[in-house]
Amino acid sequence: MKILGVTGSMGMGKTTICSIFRNYGFLVFDADLTVHQLQSPKGKGLYHITQVFPKAVKDNVLDRQYLRKIIVQDRQNLKRLEQIILPLVAKERDKFIRLAQAKGHQWCILDVPLLFEKGIDQLCTKTLVVDAPMAIQKVRILKRGKITWEQAQAFIDSQWPNRLKCKKADIVIQTGLSKAHTFFQMKRLICQMQKGLL
Numbered sequence: 592m593k594i595l596g597v598t599g600s601m602g603m604g605k606t607t608i609c610s611i612f613r614n615y616g617f618l619v620f621d622a623d624l625t626v627h628q629l630q631s632p633k634g635k636g637l638y639h640i641t642q643v644f645p646k647a648v649k650d651n652v653l654d655r656q657y658l659r660k661i662i663v664q665d666r667q668n669l670k671r672l673e674q675i676i677l678p679l680v681a682k683e684r685d686k687f688i689r690l691a692q693a694k695g696h697q698w699c700i701l702d703v704p705l706l707f708e709k710g711i712d713q714l715c716t717k718t719l720v721v722d723a724p725m726a727i728q729k730v731r732i733l734k735r736g737k738i739t740w741e742q743a744q745a746f747i748d749s750q751w752p753n754r755l756k757c758k759k760a761d762i763v764i765q766t767g768l769s770k771a772h773t774f775f776q777m778k779r780l781i782c783q784m785q786k787g788l789l
């Protein structure tokens with residue numbers, strides 16, 4: 592089975608293009624969603640977070656706003672959080688890959704924001720980076736209203752710049768124009784994948 596690693600900075604369009612893959616029947620592993628599941632009240636990560644950040648969990652619920660705040664105050668807190676969560680994400684990802692293989696899929700897709708930073712590209716047959724101009728990225732993030740630009744920058748700065756990722760990737764999908772333009776690029780790519788041309 593071939594593995595396509597999908598990545599890109601915050602708000603570049605990873606979720607959008609992965610939903611196109613799903614619509615075409617591909618199995619997609621979503622690392623951000625897995626993090627959220629691991630941090631849910633019954634998730635395997637919550638207890639460990641409580642040990643390192645006692646104030647971040649109240650009544651068995653993770654206070655995401657508090658964590659975002661302490662990450663902006665001290666970027667080492669993001670590293671500490673990664674040390675707890677990323678090994679658990681890796682276990683879930685490996686399980687997912689084994690399942691996709693057992694189901695006989697030709698390809699499986701890994702949607703992982705830290706694909707290059709954490710060397711997960713080594714597992715992939717091909718890599719894809721989703722890209723858009725930074726001005727568009729900023730508008731998208733602020734439009735969601737979930738986090739401030741200062742908070743967003745703490746995450747963006749801890750990732751490789753998107754232009755570096757684009758240089759390293761086998762495939763780049765541009766999402767700065769219309770959704771129709773994104774869909775057109777995706778349709779061409781999926782056609783190549785299905786025909787075994789990639």
Ligand SMILES: CC(C)(COP(=O)(O)OP(=O)(O)OC[C@H]1O[C@@H](n2cnc3c(N)ncnc32)[C@H](O)[C@@H]1O)[C@@H](O)C(=O)NCCC(=O)NCCS
Binds near residue numbers: 669676
């Ligand atoms: C700090 C937390 C609790 C904030 O939760 P919140 O719901 O507000 O944000 P969410 O998880 O939706 O992430 C927001 C954006 O930040 C990006 N992001 C999350 N963690 C990181 C990180 N360690 N480095 C760079 N970008 C990150 C996400 O890809 C997304 O684009 C959460 O992001 C977290 O637990 N991060 C650590 C886990 C991690 O490293 N995830 C990376 C993906 S494998």
Ligand SMILES: Nc1ncnc2c1ncn2[C@@H]1O[C@H](COP(=O)(O)OP(=O)(O)OP(=O)(O)O)[C@@H](O)[C@H]1O
Binds near residue numbers: 601773
């Ligand atoms: N041409 C386009 N292609 C893809 N997404 C677009 C396009 N135009 C606008 N968008 C919008 O950009 C927003 C960000 O996309 P998306 O949530 O897929 O990014 P993401 O990379 O998954 O972000 P994050 O890592 O922060 O979760 C979405 O609201 C999406 O609808």
